[in-house]
Amino acid sequence: MLDIKKVPFSRYGSFITISQNHHETGDDSLYIRNIRNGDNDFGAVFRIELIKDSGTVPYTAGLTPSVLRLNAEFGFAEFCITERKVLQIKSKGVGVRLIGITGVYDYAVKVEQNRWEVNHSSQEIRYLLTTITGNMTVEAPFKEQRCEKIVVDFLPDSSVSEMECAIEEFTTIYAHRSYLLFSEGQNRVQAEFDYWYANTLEMPERYRDGRLLASYITWSCVVPPEGMLTRPAMYMSKNWMTNIWSWDHCFNAIALAKKSPELAWDQFLIFFDLQDVSGVLPDFVNNRYALWNFTKPPIHGWTLRKLMEKTDHVTLEKLQEVYEPLVKWTNWWIQFQDTDCDGIPQYNHGNDSGWDNSTIFHKGTPVESPDLTSFLVIQMDVLADVAEKLNKDVEAARWRQRSQEMLTRMISHFWKGNRFIALKSGTHEPIHSNSLVVYMPLILGKRLPDEIVNQLVMDIKYKGFLTEHGLATELPSSPYYRNDGYWRGPIWAPTTMLLVDGLLSAGERELALDIAERFCEMATNAGMAENFDAMTGESLRDPAFTWTSSVFLMLGDLLKEAF
Known part of the structure; x- marks a missing residue:
């Protein structure tokens, strides 16, 4: 019930x-x-x-x-x-x-x-x-x-x-x-729900109640094509967050890829259907309107790679469909979000990062942050893979080069002694922050030097980010930490998924599975909330969120395969 x-x-x-x-x-x-x-x-x-x-x-x-x-x-x-x-x-x-x-x-x-x-x-x-x-x-x-x-x-x-x-x-x-x-x-x-439930990702038996809840939330939150919605769309919630945002949809797409690949592709492509001629994606969309005042981070290359890994439904025809839109989205960040022309793109507002009120923005904007550059390194690398599949060999070589150049620039720009930091764009003034966002370069995995990976892993293990329930988005000992501080403390599903995937790609399997297990245990007990109190594991904000449900199912599937 x-x-x-x-x-x-x-x-x-x-x-x-x-x-x-x-x-x-x-x-x-x-x-x-x-x-x-x-x-x-x-x-x-x-x-x-x-x-x-x-x-x-x-x-x-x-x-x-x-x-x-x-x-x-x-x-x-x-x-x-x-x-x-x-x-x-x-x-x-x-x-x-x-x-x-x-x-x-x-x-x-x-x-x-x-x-x-x-x-x-x-x-x-x-x-x-x-x-x-x-x-x-x-x-x-x-x-x-x-x-x-x-x-x-x-x-x-x-x-x-x-x-x-x-x-x-x-x-x-x-x-x-x-x-x-x-x-x-x-x-x-x-019968329709039973079919959906049977085709959700499998999980260890101890998460059975959570799987039922996550299945119901994801199933019931799909709305039909109408108005601005060009495809069936999985809203973030039918409580209060009755839109889709331009990174939330990526996690839902990946969770659907194994069992419902066509619907997964619809979730991934729906924002590219709305893409502006400049290349930017809207912040969110519903059936009535799209909001263009903000956008969200470019995790779409990472997402496409996951979709290609999980299903053979991503054919050459589908890659052809998404290649140019993904090129335009990548170039938008390089061409229009680098006002000091230093080759490092910036966030002009916290909302553009997805970490709306993260402490990397407490000195104002624009901000150059290592997570953004890391996402683009991956996106360029994925564009190279896609270009090769489409027999665009010259473009593939150029994307590989750009990806490596961006990676080299990112490490030189943001790695300061023993940690990544964010910087004010233009002045390059260091922003001292204890936000988990500066650990997002871990998604690069083995592309980072071993000494950087080792230091980031040590920090996650022992600095205090890892609580009984998962990864706090602000270090709990930080003066800015708040139990219900949105991106200043609570545990969030997308950041958990990104870092678990990064740790796996860096060879840190034991830590990745440990974090996945903590999150699944918390969500099974507290529900599929928008976010969670990092110290108590209690649900916060909207209690029926699809990207939390999707991440829960993906992490449970990972644990099922691991054990």
Whole structure:
């Protein structure tokens, strides 16, 4: 059983979501939501209540992948998203009340004897409400340009005390004259999830509960192509982070590669579908809009290499599809993010790094950081591999040369005695920081000199970054460390994955597996949160995150293969 207080109820391919709004208001009511507006809008359209004899009754909620069940003293109500635009409800002994969360121009109108349309203009969506068995009453007094309120009661048939209804979302005209039986729809949805679950990465048995949760989160967070979304897209969450960001999608793609390679390729390519002519990728996208004020780090070469390792689905045709976009993305950093022209690209804002408030930015920006240069070294090397496969031998040789030149420049620029540091771009003033981000060059593995690898590994083992639960993003002894400090302390899935992979490539298998094990243990116990308290392992921020789920599954798969 899943926890509706943490995990929204939804399904693969649907924007319909039911969850609490406690993130903003502390409200423990359940809401039917439209999550098309990005994370600036909770998207509530109806608040759900159970009723008996016209009065509301308390309930407890239970959640499985196919059904949300609300149990009350006098009966129950069950909810199932039987099709991607259809939410069906059945109840016994109690009725279901939907209270519209209305705004300007929202109204309800009766269209047939057993059907009402609710035009939720503030959410840019319409709903067709249909009774299948039982009765519906609607209170929707219209004044001037809107209904002052919209209250819909679905009431059980008096003879059998049962009710069944459907709520169908649409934009212009609705599609259905009749609906599946609730039980038939539930069986279909459960079968779909069971297939997904069977095709998630395998893990040691002790992580079984975590695997079920991670599978449900990744499955239920996929939305269909619509608007700006050119492909099926795995949102980061259907709680609050209802977008995809331009590095988060990489981890989801890798986790899908073994068992769902076509969907994995869709996750990887979706941002390149939106790429600007300059080469930059947007920071995030949802079905309505893309944000261009920031971007995210170029881990896409590293990702492509992982995809090629994990599946033969990445054919020459697919490499041809991605080669030029990856070239443009690489060159954008070199051409447009190096204002002092020293050959070392920079971050102009913490958001561009993915480590939004890391302490390498506490002196301001722009900042030259060794993680960015390391990602580009790998990306150039991968471009060389791809160019060779595409018989572009001259380009391949040039990318190999550029990669080696960047690596040499990176070590000379950032390695100071016994550690990597970040620098202010232009002045090259050292930035003294105890952030884990300066250890990201470990992703280069054996391409780093042995003495550098050894020093970085010693620091991770003994300096204090490695807690009982995994890798803190800021050294816990740092004056800037905060338990819930976003990138100033908490454990994050993507940084864990990158460093585990780097340690493996550097030959530090024992440490890599140890970190993977700590993370999987923590996530199984605390859930698939956006991040975690490094000292207690408790979940922080959004408690149902896909890239955490994906990293958990990948690390579990690694442990399964290792032991």
